[in-house]
Structures are given as C-alpha cells and as structure tokens.
Amino acid sequence: xxxxxxKLRDFLVTPSTNVYLVLVILVLVFSVFSPQYxxxxxxxxxxxxxxxxxxxxxxxxxxxxxxxxxFDLSVGSILVxxxxxxxxxxxxxxxxxxxxxxxxxxxxxxxxxxxxxTVKGQIPxxxxxxxxxxxxRGFTLLLSGGKQSPCxxxxxxxxxxxxxxxxxxxxxxxxxxxxxxxxxxxILHFHRFGNWIYATGDNQEAARAMGINTxxxxxxxxxxxxxxxAFVACSQISRTACFTSRAGEGWEFKAVAASVIGGxxxxxxxxxxxxxxxxxxxxxxxxNGLVVMRIPYSWTYVVxxxxxxxxxxxxxxxxxxxxx
Amino acid sequence: MKNSSESKxxxxxxxxxxxxxxxLVIVFSLFTPRNxxxxxxxxxxxxxxxxxxxxxxxxxxxxxxxxxFDLSISSTLPLCSYIFASxxxxxxxxxxxxxxxxxxxxxLGFINGLIVVKTRMPxxxxxxxxxxxxKGILYVWxxxxxxxxxxxxxxxxxxxxxxxxxxxxxxxxxxxxxxxxxxxxxxILHFHRFGNWIYATGDNQEAARAMGINTxxxxxxxxxxxxxxxAFAGCMQSxxxxxxxxxxxVGSELRAMAACVIGGxxxxxxxxxxxxxxxxxxxxxxxxxxxxxxxxxxxxxxxxxxxATIFFVLLNSYLDRKIK
Amino acid sequence: xxxxxNRQPLVRMVNIHKWFGRVYALRGVDFEVGQGETxxxxxxxxxxxxxxxxxxxxxxxxxxGEIYFEEHKVNITSPRDSRRLGIETVxxxxxxxxxxxxxxxxxxxxxxxxxxxxxxxKKMDEESMKALEELGLHLKSPNLPVKTLSGGERQGVAIxxxxxxxxxxxxxxxxxxxxxxxxxxxxxxxxxxLQKERIAVIFITHNLYHVFDVADRFVVMARGKKMAxxxxxxxxxxxxxELVVKSALVE
Numbered sequence: 085x086x087x088x089x090x091k092l093r094d095f096l097v098t099p100s101t102n103v104y105l106v107l108v109i110l111v112l113v114f115s116v117f118s119p120q121y122x123x124x125x126x127x128x129x130x131x132x133x134x135x136x137x138x139x140x141x142x143x144x145x146x147x148x149x150x151x152x153x154x155f156d157l158s159v160g161s162i163l164v165x166x167x168x169x170x171x172x173x174x175x176x177x178x179x180x181x182x183x184x185x186x187x188x189x190x191x192x193x194x195x196x197x198x199x200x201x202t203v204k205g206q207i208p209x210x211x212x213x214x215x216x217x218x219x220x221r222g223f224t225l226l227l228s229g230g231k232q233s234p235c236x237x238x239x240x241x242x243x244x245x246x247x248x249x250x251x252x253x254x255x256x257x258x259x260x261x262x263x264x265x266x267x268x269x270x271i272l273h274f275h276r277f278g279n280w281i282y283a284t285g286d287n288q289e290a291a292r293a294m295g296i297n298t299x300x301x302x303x304x305x306x307x308x309x310x311x312x313x314a315f316v317a318c319s320q321i322s323r324t325a326c327f328t329s330r331a332g333e334g335w336e337f338k339a340v341a342a343s344v345i346g347g348x349x350x351x352x353x354x355x356x357x358x359x360x361x362x363x364x365x366x367x368x369x370x371x372n373g374l375v376v377m378r379i380p381y382s383w384t385y386v387v388x389x390x391x392x393x394x395x396x397x398x399x400x401x402x403x404x405x406x407x408x
Numbered sequence: 409m410k411n412s413s414e415s416k417x418x419x420x421x422x423x424x425x426x427x428x429x430x431x432l433v434i435v436f437s438l439f440t441p442r443n444x445x446x447x448x449x450x451x452x453x454x455x456x457x458x459x460x461x462x463x464x465x466x467x468x469x470x471x472x473x474x475x476x477f478d479l480s481i482s483s484t485l486p487l488c489s490y491i492f493a494s495x496x497x498x499x500x501x502x503x504x505x506x507x508x509x510x511x512x513x514x515x516l517g518f519i520n521g522l523i524v525v526k527t528r529m530p531x532x533x534x535x536x537x538x539x540x541x542x543k544g545i546l547y548v549w550x551x552x553x554x555x556x557x558x559x560x561x562x563x564x565x566x567x568x569x570x571x572x573x574x575x576x577x578x579x580x581x582x583x584x585x586x587x588x589x590x591x592x593x594x595x596i597l598h599f600h601r602f603g604n605w606i607y608a609t610g611d612n613q614e615a616a617r618a619m620g621i622n623t624x625x626x627x628x629x630x631x632x633x634x635x636x637x638x639a640f641a642g643c644m645q646s647x648x649x650x651x652x653x654x655x656x657x658v659g660s661e662l663r664a665m666a667a668c669v670i671g672g673x674x675x676x677x678x679x680x681x682x683x684x685x686x687x688x689x690x691x692x693x694x695x696x697x698x699x700x701x702x703x704x705x706x707x708x709x710x711x712x713x714x715x716a717t718i719f720f721v722l723l724n725s726y727l728d729r730k731i732k
Numbered sequence: 733x734x735x736x737x738n739r740q741p742l743v744r745m746v747n748i749h750k751w752f753g754r755v756y757a758l759r760g761v762d763f764e765v766g767q768g769e770t771x772x773x774x775x776x777x778x779x780x781x782x783x784x785x786x787x788x789x790x791x792x793x794x795x796x797g798e799i800y801f802e803e804h805k806v807n808i809t810s811p812r813d814s815r816r817l818g819i820e821t822v823x824x825x826x827x828x829x830x831x832x833x834x835x836x837x838x839x840x841x842x843x844x845x846x847x848x849x850x851x852x853x854k855k856m857d858e859e860s861m862k863a864l865e866e867l868g869l870h871l872k873s874p875n876l877p878v879k880t881l882s883g884g885e886r887q888g889v890a891i892x893x894x895x896x897x898x899x900x901x902x903x904x905x906x907x908x909x910x911x912x913x914x915x916x917x918x919x920x921x922x923x924x925x926l927q928k929e930r931i932a933v934i935f936i937t938h939n940l941y942h943v944f945d946v947a948d949r950f951v952v953m954a955r956g957k958k959m960a961x962x963x964x965x966x967x968x969x970x971x972x973x974e975l976v977v978k979s980a981l982v983e
Contacts (some may be wrong), residue, residue, distance in 0.1 A: 187499055189438040205722045210532050211675055214662050224709025291678070337540060340533070350533050381549030389541025396534050400527035480883040599850050601843040604832075608840050611829035618791070619822060619841035620812045 087282060093305045103362040110366060114373035123376045126253075134248070135323070136368035141261050142316045144268055145309035147343035147360030151272070152284035152305045153352030154202060154209040159339055160332030161220035161312050166314035169226045171235050171327040174338070180243040180322075187314045193205035194220065195310020199303040217336065221329075227229045228329050243384065247319045251306055257319065261364075264312070269357030281305065286353025341388045342367040344395035351399070421672025421724055422684040428670070429691045436698035444701055445694075452578040454697055456648060459586035462689040463641040465664040466586075466593050468636035469685030472668050473597065474630045475610035475677030476524060476531040480516070482573025485657035487546045489642030497559040509639045516542070517635020521628030531566035531656060536559040539661070547654060556651040565588040572648045582644060589637070594682030597683060606630065616694050651661045659710075666717040667692045692716070740803055742767045742901055743788065743819075748797035753782050757783045759793070759956040765901060768930035770923065773944035774972075775953035776980050781936050784953070786932075789821045791815035820894035821903045830879030834871065835860040837878050838893045863892040871925055878917050884915030892921050901932040908942045920946055928943055940976065944969045954979040956958040 112121040122128055142159055167186050173183035187208050238245050249256045260280055272278035275366055280355025283291035284298040288385045313332075321327055348355030367388070374384055409636065436445040444450055464481055471478055488509045495505030520538055524531045561568050573581045597603040608616035609623040616623050638657075646652050671688025673680035699709050737874050743765045750758040758977040760781045765771050772792035773781045786792045788799065799806050808814050814821075822826075826983070828837050835856040836843075844852040844859075860874045869888040878886060887907050895904045905925075908916045923946045928931055937943050943950070950967070952960040952975055967975070 131650045133537065199723070201718060204596075205718075205725055207718075207721050208675055211566065211719065211721060214665065215721075216716040218714030218717070219712045220663055220711075220714075221713060222709065223706030226711060227703055229705070286648070337536060340536065341540075348527055356532070380551075382544050382550060382552070385540045385544030385547065389537050389539070389544060392540065393536030395521055396523065396527055396537060400529055404526070594849070599853075601849045601851055604836050604840065604843050604851065607832055608829050609838070611831045615823075615827050615842065617830050618789075618811055618821065618827065620810075621841045622814060674831075678829060711792050 088193050103359050106345070107362050107366055107369070110373065112370050114369065114376065118376045119378065122246065123373055128372070128376060130253075130255060132368060133258045133374045135257075135263045136372050137255075137257045137365075138316050138320055138323075139338060140259070140364035140368050141264055141319075142309075142335065143339045143342040143364035144261075144264055144357070144360055145305075145312040146336075147348050147355060148268055148272065148281065148364065149305045149309050149347045150151035150343045150350075151285050151302055151352060151355040152281045153211060153288065154302055154305065155340065156195075156198060156215035156306065157210055157213040157336040157340075158198060158220060159222070159309060160192075160335040161217045162191055162310055162313040163317045163320075163332035163335065164329060165194065165220045165224045166191050167321050167327050167331050168228055168329075170318050170321055171233055172179075174232075174235055174237065174321035180237050180240045183244075184315075184318050187318055189310050191310040191312070191314025191317075194312070194313075195307040196303060198310070199306035202306070203299045203302055213336075225329050228327070230329050232329070233327045234325060235321050235327050236325045238325070242296050242339075244322055248323045255382060259279070260319070261317075265361045268308075269361070272357050277301070277304075280354055283284045284352075285349075293382070298327060337392075338367050339389060341391045343393055346397075349399055349402075351403075352398065412432065419672065419681060419684075420727070421679070422687065423484075423682050423686045424685050424720075424723065424727075425671050425691060428676055429687050429694070432691060432694050432698060434581045436694060436701070438628055440698060440701040441703075445698055450576075450697070450701070452580060454693060455580040455583040457574070457701045458689065458693045459580075459582040459643045460641055460648075461587055461660055461663055461667070462586045462686075462693070463644070464634065464637050464660060465667045466589055466635040466682070466685055467630075468664040469594060469668045469671065469673055469688075470597060470606060471630045471634050471680065472665075473610045473677060474606045474627055475613065476627055477665070478520060478535045478631065478634050479660070479661040480520060480534055480535040480542060481548060481634060481659045482659065483539045483542035484513060484516045484635055484638040485642040485645075485660060486652070487516070487542050487652055488639035489646045489652050489656055490546060490550050490555075490654075491699050492639075492643045492646060493555050493557050497555075502561055502565070506567075506643055509643050510636050513635040513637070513639025513642075514632050515635070516638075517632035518628060521631030522645070524631065524717045525624040525627055550652070550654055552654045553651040557646060558650040560649055561650075568647055571644050580630075582648070590682060590686045592730050593633075594686075597682050602626075602629075607678055609616060609677075640660070652708040662717075663692060663713065665712050669717050669724075670720045672720075674724065674728075740767065741765060741800075742769070743801060744800040745784070745788065746798045746800070746805070748784065748787060748799075750787065750792065752779075752915055757789075757956055758796075759952070761956070761958050763951060764959065765932050765934060766948075767900075768927070768932055769949060770927055770933040770947045772937060772947035772950045773934055773936045773953065773975055774940065774943065774950060775940070775959075776938070779953040780956040780957070782905060785905065785934060785936065787822070788814065789819055793897050799834060815897070818898065818900035819903065820899035820901070821898060821905065822890040822894060822907060823886065823905050826883045827893075828878045831877055833875045834864070834881075834889055835874035835892050837889060838863065838874075838896060839892075842897065848982055855876070859896065860892075863896040864888065867883060867892045867895065867925055882915060883911045884918040887915075887919050888922055891926070895926070895929075895931075899931060901934065902926060903934045903936070905936045906934065906938070909936065916942060940969060941972055944972065952976055952979050952983070 089257055099397060115121060146156055146159060169190050170183050170187045173186060176182060198213055199214045201207060247256065251259060280301050282298045283296055284301045288298050320331060342363040343360055344350065345366050346359035348360060371384055413612045437443060462486065468478060472597045490513045492505050492509040520535055523534050539590050575581060585601055597606060598624065605626050606622045607671060613623050642656060645656055667688040668685050670691050671684035673685060695716065699712060701705060741764045745763040748758050748761045761784060763784060775781050783792060787794045790808045790813050793809060799808060806817060808810060839856050839862040842856045846852050857874045864871055867888055869885060869892065878889060907919050911919065920942065923933055935943050935947060949963050950956060950972060960975050
C-alpha cells in the first residue's frame, strides 16, 4: 500500500482539482491553437456562454440523477416534446410566461413517467429511457409532421430577455446556468435531501433500511431532469425563434459524458455539483472549440467516446482500489 | 403453472410473443388497404429488409441472456460495411473483402467484451462509449459520403446472388441466411453445452464461476458473435443497396433490444429463447411495416416501438412476480 | 456417531495467512478435517471462516501457508483445482441459477455432451433424478426451474450436485440460514446421509443449535485466528456457546 496509489485514487475521484484543471487546459489549448485565436474572441465567448450553456443546464440534472444511481437517455426527446407543447401553447396565443410554466409542468410529468416505470416496474433506467426516448420523439414527430415551425416570442420582450437576453455583457443563459448549479449544489451538498441522493446511489438497500424513501428520491431526481429539459427547450426555442423536430438529438450521450467527466461515478453515489458544473462546461467548450478550429464535427463523437471510455477505466481503477 | 425451465425453447414468455405476432399478422392482413400486407410483393420486400436488423438482433438476444448489452451495434454495422467497401476499392475481391469485414466485426466485438470483463463496469455505458468512438472514427474516415460499390459487385455475380439474391422470383436469400443463423444460434443456446454456460453466466455469474465456468470468456465470445453478425448484416445490406451509407444501422441498438424484449428476453439475463427473439424480430418488423402500410407516418412508428418495448418489459416483469 | 478410524487427515491447512489490501483477514490459521469427519466451523462475521474455506475451494489464494490433501501438498489456484481434488462447495444463495432447471444446475460447468458439444439431455435428466433420490429428495421433474423449489430443496439440489461428482469433502457455507424449521431438519438429514457415505463435511454457521447435532468436531474462529478446536465428546452445547462468546470478546 503505497502513498502514490492513494494519491492517484484521490486525484481521479475528487472532481475539484482534476476537472477544473482539464477545464483550464482546454480553454488554453483552444485559445492558443484556434486560427486567429478565434476561440477567445468575445463574440465566440458570447456564443459559448449562450448557446453552449443551453446543453449544460440540462447536464446538471442528468448528473444529479446519475449520483442517485439512474440514467436518463430520453432527455433529448423530453426536450423536443416540451418545445412542441410550448409552440402549440404559444400559437394559441397563451401568454409565454404561462406557457413556460405549463411546459415546465409537462417536463416534470415526463420525468415522472420515466421514474414510475423505472421504480415501479423495476426496469433498469437505461432501458426505460431508451423506450421513452423513442416514444416521445416519435410522438412529437407524429404531431408536428416533422416540420419546422416559426415561434417568434419577441412579441413579449420581457420573456425574450429573460431567456435569451444579456445582463451587461453576460448572456442570461450563463446566469441561469450558474443559478441552477448553485441551487442544485446547495441541495446536493448541504441539504438533507442531498444526503438521501448520495445514499440511494451508493447503496440503495442500506438507504432503504435507514428509512429513506429511495423511490421518492429517484422520482424527484427524474422530475428535476424533466423540468430542466423543458426549461432548456423554451430557452432554445426563444433564441432560435423556431421549433425544429430535431432539437436535442444526441444530447443524452453528451449529458452522460458531461457527468462522467465531472467525476460522477457510473455506479452512483459519487459525484459533486462542482464537478458536474465543470463537466457540463467542458463538453460545451469541446464542441465550440472544435468548430472554431474547423475540425469536422465528427471528431466530437470520437472525443466524447474517449471521454466515456476513459471514465469507465478510471471508475474501474478506483473500484479495484477500494476492493483491495 | 410454469413448470418448465426458462432455458427451454418454448416458454410462456414466447407464447405471449407468438400471440402478439399472430394478432398483428391478422390485423394487418385485414386492415391494410387492399390487404397489401400479405401481398407477395410486400412479403418479399419484408424478407429482404427484416434480416438486416434481424441477424444482428439474434446476437443481441444471446448477449442479453448472458447478462450484457451492446449499444455500439449502430456503429459496428456501418463501420464493418465501410471496411468492406474500402477493401473493394483497395482491390480485394468481394470474398476477401467480406472476410476482412467479418474479422473486423469479431475484433470490435472482442474489444467491447474485453473492456466489459476487465473493468466490470456496466456494459451499456461501455458500449455507449465505443459506439460514440467508432461512430466518430467512421464519420471522419468516410467523410460521411455514401459510396457506391456496384462496380465491384455486378448485379449478377455469384457473390451478389449468394448474399442477396432470390430463389425463384420472390424468395429472398437473405431470409434463408436469417433463418439459418437463427437455427444455428438456437441450437447453440438451447442444446449445446456452451448455451448452458451462457444461461448460467447471465442468471448467476457467481454460481457459474464457482462451478468452473469461465464467465469472462463466455461474455467475450457473445460480444464477438454480435460483432461478426453486425459485419455480416452490414455487408449484406450494402450489397443489396449497392452502396455504403454512413446512416446504415441508425437506431438499430434500440430496435434490436426492443425485438429481444418483445421476444421475452429478460433484461437481467438468464432468461430468453431464440424462438422468442426470432418471433420478436418478426413482430417488430411487421409492426413497423404494417403501420407504414396503414399510412401511419413513419415517425409515429418509433413511438410505437418505444411503447411496445416498455409494455413488454413491464408485462414480463409483472408475470414473473405473479408466478413467484 | 461417526467413527474416524483412519488417522490420516483428509485436509490439512497449515499456517494460512491472507491479506485483503490492508485488512489482515487470516492470521496464521491451522485447520484440519479428517476423512469422513463433520467439522463445525463457527465464528462471527469477519472471523475469517468464509475466507478460509474460499482458499480451500480455490476462490482465493493464501498469501502464506500450505495445504495438504491426503497428505500430499497441493496448490489450489482455482475452483477447478479444488473440485478435481474432490472438494465441493455448497454456498448459500450463490450456488444455483434460479431460472435454470435442476438438471442444468446440477451439471453446470460439467455438462455431459454428445458429438460437438451438444447436451446429452437424457443423461442429464436421468442422472440428476438419481442423485436427488440418493439424497432422499423426491422432486417431480429435473426440468423444474430451481427458483420454484423451497429453500431446503434448493440446498438438496446443491448437495446432490456435490455428491454426483464424488466429492470427498463438501463445504457448506451457512446452509441453514433463512430456512424454516422443517427445511432445517431436511438439510441436517442430508448431512447425515453424507456422513453415512463417509464424506467429510465442513459446516460453517453462526447457529450452534443446528451444527451441534451433526458435527464431530468444532473449530471456533475470531478475528482471523483459530480460537478453539474441540471434539464433540469433549464439550457440551452450553460450554461451546460460552466458548464462542468468550472468543469473540478476547482481544
């Protein structure tokens, strides 16, 4: 048992140093190596902090869910369905703020559905959410006919600014992202419910034996994911001023990648909001950076695949250490 | 009530699938416009399309019985297909190109299996990672351009006929391949010693190990079976289409699992039958086909499949508990 | 009850040490089982009993120490090695695969085959029924899935599996845990049948009442060490009980 082994394990498991280090390195690399330093261009930073962070908000919820031991591969589909509901509500002339609230409710409901099937049906969550992923997107496509539809919310400037404006020079999405991260971080790390999340993820039987209602914990986490998806859907639709039935495609895998980069364990029970925050940022930065450096988008798949595989190996390494 | 072992060929779960299958056949035969469903032309067309996914799903069924999942088939299939096309362009004869593709499939499967057994991490995460990685590699390598291979495999060559021709005017050879694979894999699963090892590994890995079964080897071999079947299906599809397309295999990971689940395969491992998987594949495809013929928009079909997956998983789970 | 005429011990484990990372699980344990002898291995959780027998059955490897089987030094590196010697283990829930049939469970890993590895179903069915009968288990069909059997019947299946492969030593890890009174009686009956066949048994348990009846000798462990080794004729149940409690308390 050497000191080095312990250090390495801490390094891999403790998100703070590890992930933020990666974050800083990435920013530096992209800044230095992008043609004409385009990455650090204020315009690009603004794009990153607005468009890029849409995904990141959603990833926060997915990370939280992973800590309690479950996966949600249907986030992209919840997003697109919520966007469609918003579109329809908006088209009928309902106040956008009210529509937003209703859509958040819809997101919560979809999250609830995932949760109930998983806990009551005792089905592994990745199967449940594979099924709901197909279902909600298919359903949305059915209803929308696969068409794009305009959805211009600028008739309510307040709404538009709330979801897509700027405060000073900072895009509002950044503020939402940080706000959500702080709220979820407080819940996760300082609130009793957060302890329940960790307990459920780490050892569900033990948590149950201690009186924690693990089903409820999971249900709430799934619903948080649903609500965040719905929120991002509205944010996105107000930015692009149109509904597209391809919204959110592929986001589920990026979200998992973001969480694992952030040090979340694939088996549940380990992770931190700080890590997920950084991981979510990193994914968006990687995407943005690759575009700025004119690297074909296909490489993002390679990178994300490697990220996931790397986290698999480091998780396994840590597991082996703890087993002795 | 249920007094036969789940490793039997024909269990109550399979009967459920059979009922669904027969019901769908009847419904679609009667209700499609002009009974087009059972027209020879439609059946022949089905006979060509079903084996594309069907062959792979047979392998997924075996893999699920041994307790693992493979989400990377949607990347393995087109990648091996592209290797085939590249080999042809590189001057290899179709037969050697085909062999090369099959070997690649084995290799990809081996990699998946190796990572799964060495890291002992959930296979769906690992194959998620390899799926993304290989997808990226494929996209970058092929630049996502469809490539015609017709020049290398002229329409009446022996190779083309053996892989994708027809017996008589209507009976597609692909169906024969599909049935042949089903029979061989069925014999292995149900009547061979290795099949018992697959069931044991999936049902109670500890017990299997304690009885001297090399469960790691069993899993790796199952992954390799999936890999080589992906390669076979990919090439078969390419030859039929006359070209390689990077979109081959899109969505197959979900559909293959759906087919297996509909066929009564358990998500926990240890339960499943080749007959069930075979029927599940047929059921899935006729659901798809029938709905399309009934003018249900293509998009809606995925929704149905997602629903069907969840329904069958819940159903099997419920019946299982009832019996206990 | 059971005369141990042959002086040569069947199994002799000498000075066994085992570490799991930083945990010192076995601290120089000597352990012996005579031919046809039933030994009760007693101790609390963490005493090291499971670890000791897992070393004997090939699941773990000792870091230090030797094992002698029929007075030949042996190197047990895997469950296969152990089984080849004639040592079979009946673990708790981990022995059987619930969804598989009785026959497939009994022959798990050692399936009789015809050409090309195709299962010899007839032989599997016949021999498994025979093995069950020999133990006194009358079950309807070898194709019943094991999960439909009662706890006692399941133990019976696991034991008849060990018998079928001509075990010289059967290790039973907590065989009576979670069983009803009737089922416990069944299992103890199975063990008596094994004794009649002169098969050695290691019976690991917390429950002194169950093991006291059938065992010839008791070995008490605590915290990785052997604390006591007494023959049944030398001790009463109450004394044994006290001994176990005292061993657990001693530092």
